[in-house]
Amino acid sequence: MRNKNWKQILLFLLPVLTLFVVYFVYPLGFVFVTSLTKWNGIGSMEFIGLDNYIDLFGDATFRLSLRNNILWALIRAFIHIPMAAGMAMILARKPLGWKTTRTIIFLPNVISQVALAMMWLAIYNAEFGILNSLLEGIGLSHLAQNWLGNTTTALPAVIVQQVFYIGYFMIVILASRMGISDTYYEAAEIDGANILQQELHITIPMLRGILITTMTLALAYGMRHFESTYLMTNGGPAHSTSVLGILLFRDMGALKYGEANAIGSILIIFGGVTIAIIRWLFSRNDSASDAAQ
Amino acid sequence: MVQKGLKKLTAVDYIAKIGKWMYIIFFLFMTFAPIIWLVISSFKTNFEFETQPFSFPAVWQFQNYQNALQMAGLPRLFLNSTIIASCAMIVNLGVSAMGAFAISREKFKFNETILNIILAGVLVPIIALMVPYFKIVSSLGVYDTLIGLIITYAAMNLPVSVYLVHGFMGSIPIELEEAAVIDGCSFTQRFTKVVFPLTKPGLVTAGTLVFIYCWNEFTYAMLLTSSEASRTLQLGIRFFRSQFVVDYTSMLAAIVITMIPTIFVYVFLHDRIISGMTAGAVKG
């Protein structure tokens, strides 16, 4: 069935599709094609089929990085987003100082990651770090350690640095939450529902769409996570905090474009599959609940 | 409005209240501490910064700010950053709002497919695209121009914006548009008169995120420009990072200075617009 507005639809889609083709489809084609070659960017490309991919999956560092990426994606989607949503729900009820609070919580997204990384390096430092001083202060000096310098604590430490900066997704969820009319809550209050019940039965169902949207984005950001880890540990010690972005960047620096782009391709394919699964789970849930009604 | 005082607070309400304030205070601390640290550190000497990162400066080094303000061509960099971030935001929002409108408000064969393909763009590790982006920008003849960065930034942020705006548009009741069609609104008018105004909170939110991204972006600003005439503030901050030695505290001072406009944009544009609009918002 052809939509009668197809001309306008095409016109409206034209700018976005043009830019998308130029800035995503073409470069990704380039990435994918070069991922099948050995190429240093200067000499000629040597076609080697899937060798780069085979080599990567045989490499323990690569597998560890992929695992770390999946961990990042899951933590972002299922811990980071709920925390952001919780804050959005609280602030939407306009408690004392909610506007200032909203601004302050968003601030870390405004500062450059460089400055944030510098501060956290100083917090975690083993010689003069504030975290160890704190532990010693409350009599837990046996817990004091080189947080970013050992393979058990480095990854959690790098994740903790990021996971509480919820401002980005908070403002997205908040913008949507502010659109829900107060009348729903007033009615619920008359019915005797307490705040938690109201949030559970009104807010969450109504924010379902934006929650899925933000979770999907969070998953994607987790898969391509790079910057804060690069700035704090550069993947170390002993690759324990490594992610695919770090390996990709390192290969690019060594002019190994074939391998770098194979990592990029895997990242996109893997992320795409993860997101597709999550969305499919949600939509299956959707139709199930629709059927129940 | 129901008067809260009329209702007896239950135990659940009390716990919720205490929990709420602990939650707020925790996050305020986590997010505000870096700002304070950043500002204090920007007044230290490099020696103090490296050896006692959490102390107050012995002597407050206003010199750092002087250094930062003397950064080569600061006014020009500032102007460039403002132009680039604003224009990229406008182009990005215009393009993604139109696209999202067509995808979310019209039923045609490929709307799900197009949305999913664009969404896949969110996954792209942008740093992997340095070589192709350099080629694109050079062949468009916009290397080392503001336009080059504007188009690139607008395009880079399309997947996120389209996806977010699509999400916001999806929550507008279709009945409103149906009513508009009965009133004789054309396709374009449905966009400009019905959907666009109702999506403003979403657009402003997406726009804020795009603006801040552009303001803080470094890698591509470096790659796609070469002369001071088109460089941005983020390159200015790196002025203090030479090959072997970094002047950390002057750099922090520069970071503080460059941060102020983004806070301004956030507080005045985002907050004002959002608060102004949500009053009249309709939902469900």
Added chain:
Amino acid sequence: MRTKKILLGLALIMFIMPSVVWAAGQQEADKEIVLKWPTIWVGADSKAPMVKALVDEFNEMYDGKYQVDIEENPDYDAYRNKLNAQISAGVVPDLFVFNVSQTSFAFYEGDLLMDFSEDLDSDWGDNFVEGSIAGATIDGETKSVPFEIAVTPVWYNMDIFNAAGVDEVPTTYDEFFDACDKIKAAGFIPTSQMTGGTNAWTSMLWFSHIAAAIGGPDVWEKDITDPVFVQAAEILLKMYSDGNTSKDAIGGDAGVSGGHFLAGRSAMFINGPWYIGRVKSEAEAVYNATTIASAPGSEFSGAQIGFPQSNLAAAATDDPRKKEATVAFMQWMTKPENVKKISFDSGALFAVGYTVDENEEVDALQGKFMNAINDASFINTHFQYNYTSDVVAEFGQALAKMALGQATPEEFVEQIANKID
């Protein structure tokens, strides 16, 4: 209403902007040869003022004929990424600087870079330190001009040594670890180390020193799994054990290893002459207490680690005038008297020889650096020079693993070897 106005204003800016950009582009249509030089020696870099002065002088000298425009690229890592991307897209800057490594020698492939071998065959070539042109030549083509070099001896804080009751810098590794024990007993950190950053810089230099002492001048010709490197790794591991370095060394970056030395906490540290200015301005006591010498010896002693740091290069061109301008500029920048000016002003060392009169004042620590080079029994390159950058990155990761007790010295060299193609 307010938002409308703001948006309108922005739209207006957007409309005006293209014409501004266009106008800026018009100024370049001059007849003289203009060479663009994206350089890292700008901003806070110690070489920046003199490099700029020399470029200005050059432009004045060739006024109306040639002109060199500096494009500022302060952040070296970012500059390198840009250069890689640019060259991979087939666009080479008129003039540029690159860090010499096995990775950047890939630029020599194809015909992107100008070959200076014929020009260097003349008197010009005689300006350079022996062997430096050979080091920049591959298959008879010299596609870059040797410029900055570096020496990275060990810095000994003699105040700490004296406080620990050690009067002389150690000359063998037995003496070295004895001294370490005394330094620890006196409450100081014996060595500055780091496994972090892109190259584990300080520790990579320690490793290079130890390898030179055990394996001699030809050590880098050996396979990385050679027993020499296993032995070197054992000594390096010992430096990471028993409190011989700071607690934050594993995962630490250059700020960590340098910071401990600057603060007078660590007794031994390794870095190049560019660090002199920092120590002098921020830690005068440490500056005065610093002695420069080679690392302890083993089978060989008195070795120093020195290596080409940055070479100058240019885009190949068919235009004879452009080539002439490029060569003129290269000759100008590597003229002994000009190099001397940069060196004196910044403390940096160069692959170009120049004479110093006795009455000329050299910075005390820089003087010690020069003596260290002159006294060296031989000068070896560092690990980083001999491998591609991904292998260098693996060094830090493997070192952290070994230092954490999760790998033996044999496994350490094995892990690095696996990364080598």
